[in-house]
Each structure stands twice: as structure tokens, then as C-alpha cells.
Amino acid sequence: MGWRARVFVTPKQGVLDPQGKAVQQSLHTLGYPEVAEVRIGKFIELRLADVSRDSVETRVREMCDRLLANRVIENFSFTIDPENP
Amino acid sequence: MKWGVITFPGSLDDVQAAHVLEDLLGESVVRLWHKDTALDGLDCVVLPGGFSYGDYLRCGAMARFSPIMRAVGEFAAAGRVVIGICNGFQILCEAGLLPGALIRNRGLAFLCQSVHVRVEDADTLFTNRCRRGDVLEIPVKHGEGCYVADEETLHTLDAGRQIVLRYTDGEGRVTPEANPNGSLAAIAGIRSASGNVFGMMPHPEHACERLVGGEDGRKIFLSVIAAAGATAEPVAAKVVSGP
Numbered sequence: 001m002g003w004r005a006r007v008f009v010t011p012k013q014g015v016l017d018p019q020g021k022a023v024q025q026s027l028h029t030l031g032y033p034e035v036a037e038v039r040i041g042k043f044i045e046l047r048l049a050d051v052s053r054d055s056v057e058t059r060v061r062e063m064c065d066r067l068l069a070n071r072v073i074e075n076f077s078f079t080i081d082p083e084n085p
Numbered sequence: 086m087k088w089g090v091i092t093f094p095g096s097l098d099d100v101q102a103a104h105v106l107e108d109l110l111g112e113s114v115v116r117l118w119h120k121d122t123a124l125d126g127l128d129c130v131v132l133p134g135g136f137s138y139g140d141y142l143r144c145g146a147m148a149r150f151s152p153i154m155r156a157v158g159e160f161a162a163a164g165r166v167v168i169g170i171c172n173g174f175q176i177l178c179e180a181g182l183l184p185g186a187l188i189r190n191r192g193l194a195f196l197c198q199s200v201h202v203r204v205e206d207a208d209t210l211f212t213n214r215c216r217r218g219d220v221l222e223i224p225v226k227h228g229e230g231c232y233v234a235d236e237e238t239l240h241t242l243d244a245g246r247q248i249v250l251r252y253t254d255g256e257g258r259v260t261p262e263a264n265p266n267g268s269l270a271a272i273a274g275i276r277s278a279s280g281n282v283f284g285m286m287p288h289p290e291h292a293c294e295r296l297v298g299g300e301d302g303r304k305i306f307l308s309v310i311a312a313a314g315a316t317a318e319p320v321a322a323k324v325v326s327g328p
Contacts, residue, residue: 011188015233016267018193067150070143070179072186073233 002083003048005060009069009076010041044068047083056080086128086313088112091157093119093148097135098170102290106131109293110306119151128313129166130157132173134226134288144187144229145175154180166210166309167282171227174274174284183277183284184242185234191267195228199298200265202250202273202287203257209249209276211283214308220257221250221301223287225265230286232268232275242275250274250285 011017020038027035046063048056060078069076088106092099099116106112115127119137124130138147148154154176161167161182169177177183190196201222204215215221234242242248250273254263264271266286274285289302 016188016191016231018189018191018231018267022193067142067146070146070186072178072184072235073188 001050001052001056003051003056003080004083005046005048005056005078005080007044007046007060007064007068007076007078008041009044009064009074011039012073012075015073041074086112086310087115087126089115089117089124089127089130091117091119091121091130091132091153093132093135093137093151093172093176095135095137095139096133096172098288098290099131099133099135101288102131102133102170105290105293105302105306110303110310112306112310117153119148119153121153122156124153124156124160124165127160127165129168129309130160132157132167132169132176133290134171134173137172137176140172140229143175143179144172145177145179148172148176149180158182161277161279161282164279164281166313168211168305168309169282169284170288170290171225171230171286174286175229177282177284182282183275184238185232185269185275187229187286188231188233189229190227190231190265195226196230196265197224197226198265199224200273200287201253201255201257201263202285203253203259205248205251206246208246209283209308210281210312211274211276211305211308212249213311214304218257220253220255221292221304222255222299223289223292223302224298225287227266227286230266230268232266232272232286234269239270241278242272243270245278247275247278248272249276249283250287 024038251271289305292302
């Protein structure tokens with residue numbers, strides 16, 4: 001069974017995000033004063049082949065924990081959808 | 086003593102570290118490749134600066150899974166000395182051998198400049214040739230040098246005398262201006278709770294010759310050498326007791 005996992009990695013609340021701050025400034029300059037905060041993270045897309053429905057979520061979570069996110073500074077979430085053959 | 090200097094794909098300062106140890110300090114150096122798996126017979130291992138694996142994903146995130154890192158973990162657990170400089174510091178944090186993480190500099194810019202760091206503790210394997218409060222002038226060159234950790238970790242670092250170096254001005258004062266990258270509590274270098282693993286963002290290996298602007302960096306390497314001479318193996322045995 002094939003799957004497409006979409007992983008979102010974001011800086012933890014309280015961790016400095018200077019990129020987000022700079023982008024927020026730029027948006028203000030462009031005339032969007034309503035932007036109260038910008039947090040910049042990562043979007044990672046995985047295509048997974050030959051994994052069962054039962055194990056795919058566990059394995060993706062493990063990948064996030066071990067490599068894709070650094071839990072000291074980042075949180076992660078993900079979605080998993082069956083991939084069209 | 087016998088040193089190992091690791092080269093990861095993308096390491097830059099491995100040659101300089103080996104040059105300092107071998108040519109300036111007369112030490113015995115073994116050059117190691119990231120695919121090596123043994124550190125037999127070594128007293129200290131250096132993880133040098135650079136951009137291992139192109140800093141992909143996060144600085145040090147890929148390097149920590151290099152084959153040699155398993156050996157480095159065992160080496161550290163056995164009480165032997167591990168030093169991570171800049172990217173090496175980032176790798177040690179990613180590997181969990183040191184607490185916290187290093188993120189993008191507060192000002193976003195890549196920094197390449199001389200900084201001052203104050204010796205917070207001279208009773209360590211890495212600073213015993215300094216006095217507490219000494220100010221060393223050592224260059225930094227990094228884009229991700231902002232040290233962060235949660236409050237509990239910071240408290241543990243403080244209580245365990247694990248903060249070894251702080252960014253200061255030339256007079257040894259901690260000020261916002263003297264903190265080049267926004268590091269938490271102006272932290273420039275920390276050691277493990279066990280005392281034998283050390284990471285610092287500034288580059289002592291680039292401050293060992295008058296020709297390049299100063300020799301303060303020598304004190305770091307000379308401290309490790311002095312500690313090794315003063316104690317039986319493994320050298321970490323002397324300072325693991327804490328305050």
C-alpha cells in the first residue's frame with residue numbers, strides 16, 4: 001500500500017524565530033499590519049511504499065522523532081493519505 | 086596524548102585543528118573519516134567546524150547518524166574527552182551528548198568576527214590553563230550559533246557548573262551587544278554533566294598563532310593536554326565530581 005505523508009515542523013512556542021520576525025516586519029512594510037506573528041517551519045513530503053495502514057503512522061512518527069524534527073526546539077504534526085496508484 | 090580529528094563530508098576546520106595539535110603543540114593526531122567506526126587508543130576526539138552534509142535539515146542533524154558517531158557516544162560514555170567546535174558543537178547537541186540546541190543567529194546574518202568569551206569555570210578539562218573570569222579573544226564564524234534550551238535545562242547547566250564560556254565584551258561584562266548571536270544566557274560553550282564532553286561555538290583552533298591574530302585558543306587545547314598529564318586515564322575522572 002502506498003501513502004503520502006505530509007510533515008509539518010514548527011519552532012516551539014518560546015523558541016526564537018528570527019526568520020519569522022523578519023518576515024513579519026516585511027509584511028507590515030507591505031501594508032499588512034494585521035499580521036500579529038509569523039512562525040517559519042518546514043514542510044516535508046514523504047512518499048511511502050509497501051507499508052501497512054497499521055504501521056505507517058507509527059513509523060512516520062518515529063521518523064519525525066528521530067530525525068525530521070529536533071524536539072528540543074521544534075514540534076511536528078503530520079497527515080497521511082493513501083496515494084493514488 | 087593521542088587525538089583524533091573527525092572529518093565529515095563538509096567539515097572545514099579539521100585540517101586547522103590537526104595543524105594546531107600536530108604542528109604547534111606537538112601532539113599525536115589521527116585523522117578519522119566519518120565512516121570509521123573505532124576510536125581505539127585515542128584520548129580525545131575533536132568534532133571540527135564546517136557544514137557537515139551541507140547543514141541539510143538542521144545543522145548537525147545528518148552527521149549525528151554518521152557511522153563514527155556511535156563510537157563517539159561510547160567514547161564519551163567511557164569518560165574520554167570529546168570536543169565539538171562550532172558545527173561539532175551542533176552535532177553533539179543533535180546527538181544528545183550535550184543538552185540544548187543551536188538555532189539561527191538572532192540577527193539572521195552569518196557572523197564572521199572576533200568575539201570575547203569569559204571563562205566561567207577554570208576547574209574543567211578545557212579551561213584549567215585559564216583563571217576564572219579570564220577573557221579570551223577567539224573568532225566565530227557561524228549562521229546558527231544561538232544557543233537555546235528550556236528553563237529546566239538552563240537551571241541544570243547552571244547548578245552543575247556546566248556553563249564554561251560566555252560571550253562578553255573585552256572587559257568581561259555580559260551585555261546584549263557583546264552577545265553576537267542571541268544565545269541564551271550568553272552561552273558560548275558548555276560541558277556535559279559528566280564533564281568530559283565540551284562544545285563551543287567560537288573557534289579556538291583559529292586563534293593559536295600570532296599570524297592569524299591571537300593565541301588565546303591555545304589555552305583550550307593546552308588545558309586538555311595538562312589535564313591528561315595530571316591524571317590517570319581516563320582523563321575525565323578528575324572533574325566528574327562537580328562542585
